[in-house]
Amino acid sequence: MLNTLRSIVQEVNSAKDLVEALDIIVTRVQEAMDTEVCSVYLVDPESNRYILMATQGLNKEAVGNVSLAHSEGLVGLVGVREEPINLENAPAHPRYRYFAETGEERYQSFLGVPIIHHRKVLGVIVVQQQKNSRIFDEGEEAFLVTVSAQLAGVIAHSEATGVIGGLSLTGEQAKDVCFTGVPGAPGVAIGDSVVIFPPADLDSVPEKVATDIELEIEKFNEALAAVRRDIEAVGARLESQLRPEEQALFDVYLRMLDDNALGGEVISRIREGSWAQGALKEVTNEYVRHFELMRDSYLSERAVDIKDLGRRVLAYLQQENDQQKDYPDATILVSEELTPAMLGEVPKEKLKGLVSVKGSGNSHVAILARAMGVPTVMGVVDVPVGQLDSRQLIVDGYNGQIYASPSIELLGYYQGIVEDEQEQIKGLEALKNEPSLTKDGHQVSLWVNTGLMTDVVMSLSHGAQGVGLYRTEVPFMINERFPSEHEQKACYREQLEAFAPGYVTMRTLDIGGDKALTYFPIHEENPFLGWRGIRVTLDHPEIFLVQVRAMLKASEGLDNLRIMLPMISNISEVEEALHLIYRVYHEVREEGFDIKMPKVGVMIEVPAAVYQARELAERVDFVSVGTNDLTQYLLAVDRNNPRVAGLYHSFHPAVLKALSHIVQESHDAGKQVSICGELAGDPAGAVLLIAMGFDALSMNASNLPKVKSVIRNISLAWARDLWEEVSRLDSPQVIKSTLDLALKDAGLGKFMRPERTADGSVVTI
Missing domain, CATH: 3.30.450.40 (GAF domain)
Structure with missing residues (x-):
């Protein structure tokens, strides 16, 4: 069986x-x-x-x-x-x-x-x-x-x-075809899809209609001729080493490419309207399926040869398309698995939305998309990517949905949301220089999370008071080797100068998990519980020391540097890191740099650190909470896995109780405590964090104006009453609904996400 x-x-x-x-x-x-x-x-x-x-x-x-x-x-x-x-x-x-x-x-x-x-x-x-x-x-x-x-x-x-493709099960025309994933970055985008697929991978080739049939046939024939030349060259090179029957295999390969075999069938499909790559995929897969089902073991193994030939022809076909792509003015980028590099391929002014089959709302690329302000849907596991190319799509980043074949009515509804968002942004611009002060006079520092220099412009234009998290791994990820001390120093100096005199909190290199370096691969069964963050850099002090030295030298004359240690789970890790930082500080001073010792803090991201919050706070200058990883570890939910994305909830009672405990323990130790996870950029989340007592909230620049507006329209007393109410609730969904309703009743409903009911009508919660 x-x-x-x-x-x-x-x-x-x-x-x-x-x-x-x-x-x-x-x-x-x-x-x-x-x-x-x-x-x-x-x-x-x-x-x-x-x-x-x-x-x-x-x-x-x-x-x-x-x-x-x-x-x-x-x-x-x-x-x-x-x-x-x-x-x-x-x-x-x-x-x-x-x-x-x-x-x-x-x-x-x-x-x-x-x-x-x-x-x-x-x-x-x-x-x-x-x-x-x-x-x-x-x-x-x-x-x-x-x-x-x-x-x-x-x-x-x-x-x-x-x-x-536009047909329901009954054969009727399908409209407003909806696929549900998880929200990656908020907002709505309407545009034309462009599918990015890996090279020489037949299964990933999208379906397209040929715009010029003769040109597609010409491309295919050129690719076919190139593969023939390759096979003939290999056969000639190995002729002296092979027996006649083995040499005959090369003749078999060449015959497979003939007009009477695979080559001819592909051209027939192109004449029927398919583009060359799609026709090649269809015919190759049919041949492979046919051979795999054969009872004869020798013949069934020929399926591998067919697949190899198909990939070789595809590789040459794709070389033709490697020239600069002509992206639509409103591009929705679609991929099996989006990467940061893919985002950089599309001109910034043309990139309107992102869709990824793999990943979740807390994947690294989703965090980057939020920083860029690009509406994104992740984890759309059932979407047939190959069918999506060159289609009009709606990306609903609020509800984690995409729509294909949208009706005029649905387009009108979502166009209205886009226009409302644009008006809202204009209205918030006036808050740039206003203080983040509650109605009853409570001051809350609003910082930003950065990684790229492009983040700086948006952060400053939105009135950021400093940087609560600078992701120093970004300069490492865009390189093909470890950046030198001089290269790192130049990069860090740009950030420090841009925000001076405001603080810039630089997290030491945090690789591992879902953040990999191509030149320093880490292969593990369970990377999120493995070698990552401070564990890597303490095992490689040569990396840690160079980075800290570059940070200290970059801060000369500015004195606005703060250093933050990620993934701390033991007191000993803090003590060892502090020893290395003090050592570098004295060495840099001896080199003649006039610098002050920066404040050093820890990130609380793992449950062990929650229960040692006071002991950790007593050894450092400040504490910062990374809610993305802390939520993941507390709930035992892989934040990159769309299958369990529904279980990942920042408003889970256990997460909120842990956050409140960290604030209390840090304040009892007399230390400032901030938060730099995605929860800080959620208006409802920000209200709770203020009520708990967090001194500073750090978020993506695109969220800062909304959060500031909410802070200026509530009182600390009101926020504390709300926190007391939800702290007694036991369901994350009920907690979120209660918060949204409270904000709506306070006249702040415009900051809540728009949703559609089952009957298609629109509600805002």
């Missing part, structure tokens, strides 16, 4: 569309279980009805024509109960529903299993039997459950592929 399951999964993965995938499933499952009927019913999101989409055993004419209400019949019962139903005499069951057009009255035995993907019931797979009417045995039921679980993701992807 295991081999059969693998074979079914392999075939279904190679299917070109949903119809083919479902036909493979019902045919192969019926054979494997030696039963008379196998059928698949899928839920149509438009009508909320189950539609018979494929069958082996029932009347084929019923496919697409038979449908059941959401809880109707045995199929509906399986979906409602979300568990298998196994019956010996199905017609005798009170929920049995008979459809004459299917011809199923002959079948007594019934086994239905729900197809569930990410907690959502996609449909039901059913097997039925007439002869030897019986209960299906445990092994058969387990097999069908396994098939359903294995193929749920494939079905979801295939279904989405059809819908994104």
